[in-house]
Amino acid sequence: MGIEGIMVVSGADFVSEVCEVKALEFHPAHDIQPIDRYTQNHSSDVTALYVPIAEHNGNGYGLSVGTLKFIGNIHDIGKVTIPPEVLNRSNKGEFISGDMEAMRPHVIGTYDTLKRISEDPDFVSYPAKRELLDIAMDVSSGHHRYEKENPYPERMPKRRSNIPRGDMKGLREDLAIADCLSGFKRKNGRIKKGTDVIETLIEYRPKLKRKIEKMVSDGFLQGLVNEHFEGGVIG
Ligand SMILES: [Fe+2]
Numbered sequence: 136m137g138i139e140g141i142m143v144v145s146g147a148d149f150v151s152e153v154c155e156v157k158a159l160e161f162h163p164a165h166d167i168q169p170i171d172r173y174t175q176n177h178s179s180d181v182t183a184l185y186v187p188i189a190e191h192n193g194n195g196y197g198l199s200v201g202t203l204k205f206i207g208n209i210h211d212i213g214k215v216t217i218p219p220e221v222l223n224r225s226n227k228g229e230f231i232s233g234d235m236e237a238m239r240p241h242v243i244g245t246y247d248t249l250k251r252i253s254e255d256p257d258f259v260s261y262p263a264k265r266e267l268l269d270i271a272m273d274v275s276s277g278h279h280r281y282e283k284e285n286p287y288p289e290r291m292p293k294r295r296s297n298i299p300r301g302d303m304k305g306l307r308e309d310l311a312i313a314d315c316l317s318g319f320k321r322k323n324g325r326i327k328k329g330t331d332v333i334e335t336l337i338e339y340r341p342k343l344k345r346k347i348e349k350m351v352s353d354g355f356l357q358g359l360v361n362e363h364f365e366g367g368v369i370g
């Protein structure tokens with residue numbers, strides 16, 4: 136059974152929930168279910184943005200909506216490897232000295248956590264699920280490589296999937312766009328009007344690395360808002 140089949144049987148949301156449960160088993164210091172409310176909200180915002188962006192820029196790069204949703208849902212699962220007090224300050228935007236550095240390993244944390252899950256007996260016997268995890272590991276490894284300052288990780292981990300290089304690049308760039316654009320909610324709280332959403336997205340766009348910034352045109356942002364934002368709030 137291929138990835139599409141496994142999605143029909145179990146659904147991306149189910150597989151990502153299993154991954155969350157497993158990740159928390161590995162890191163019991165994070166005993167809040169789910170990992171924490173902020174990361175959960177952030178991940179669903181990223182997913183809501185990622186699917187239309189990847190469909191717009193790359194026609195989904197050959198992946199199903201379910202697979203794209205899975206990637207968005209679990210891209211920050213490595214935050215379970217970050218000390219809870221650091222994660223908590225990060226979620227509130229109350230960084231103290233050293234916290235930014237302490238958050239950076241979450242990317243490799245996502246890779247390592249998904250690798251460990253893929254070796255779990257629950258997954259070993261389902262090659263399609265392992266393939267899904269491999270794709271998510273490869274894409275999520277690149278989601279902070281487009282920061283304007285100090286992109287990370289400096290050395291990318293070994294690739295696991297056989298997605299063509301050009302498609303992988305697009306998948307990573309689009310995840311970076313969704314990740315960056317989702318940040319407007321924390322800054323501005325719940326947005327009431329559609330015009331606020333488009334203005335805030337345009338305000339955030341310069342924070343994206345130049346080559347990504349160019350891809351996120353006014354027309355694209357407006358289309359995204361029209362198609363995917365209900366009453367100005369990400370659906
Ligand atoms: Fe992240």
Ligand SMILES: [Fe+2]
Nearest residue numbers: 181210211314
């Ligand atoms: Fe993120």
